[in-house]
Amino acid sequence: MDIALDEESMEGIAFQEFFNREEQGDYILEKKELAKKISDILNHLDKKYRDVLVLKYLEGKNYEEISDILKIPE
Template sequence: MTDYSADTDESLALRSTTDHDAFGALVGRYEQKLYRYVRRITDASHEECEDILQEIFLKTYRYLHNFDDSLSFSSWIYRIAHNETISHFRKRSVRPQTIREEDGTLYLQNIEADMDIAAEIDTKALQQQIQKILDTLGPKYKDVLLLRYLEEKNYQEISDILKIPVKTVGTRINRAKKQLHQSITEQGLFITP
């Protein structure tokens, strides 16, 4: 088997149309990342996440010939993952509402650092309240926060994944953070000095 460790994702994607092992290398690089992403935006069981992941890789392979090399492969496959996950839940007529508890702490820590509120809050109690508040955010705000703070994507990558302008990404993140901050303040979750 060929060693693909030095290859970029984009070069592997181009080679994958004729080299099945190259596609296997891409699957190896993205399997755990995409599994975590699907788990973070859904309330799906392990088995259901595995099914969604399988569909993601099937669609990725099926549409490799359409890969737009002006995008990063990462943005392209996350776009497929996002669409496939949402499509799966539309079929069930349920919009995913939950961010997994094991991810909640990381999510909260990243938002706290960006909002500079870490020193002012009791993280454990806030985590439960934040989950309730996040569940009230609309999907367009929740999606950008998830991609920014859990998946650690930059604005351009989020733009590519959600197919919205970069400025819209920034606007949505700012509005979502303001909504979070306002809800947190209204619920008295800040500890005032």
């Protein structure tokens, strides 16, 4: 009897892990779709605006670093 209970609880864990993986897969897919949309939008911007946004929000640069990289006043 104890063995059956242990097996049931193990099956429950495996079942739960399966759904967690599926949710993670959905999250990854949504993240990829969002990245594609952002990339498409950025590609429609003028280069000077796109460069600033990419450096700030995708690469995490601060304004001083962006100014130095792009050789523009802060």
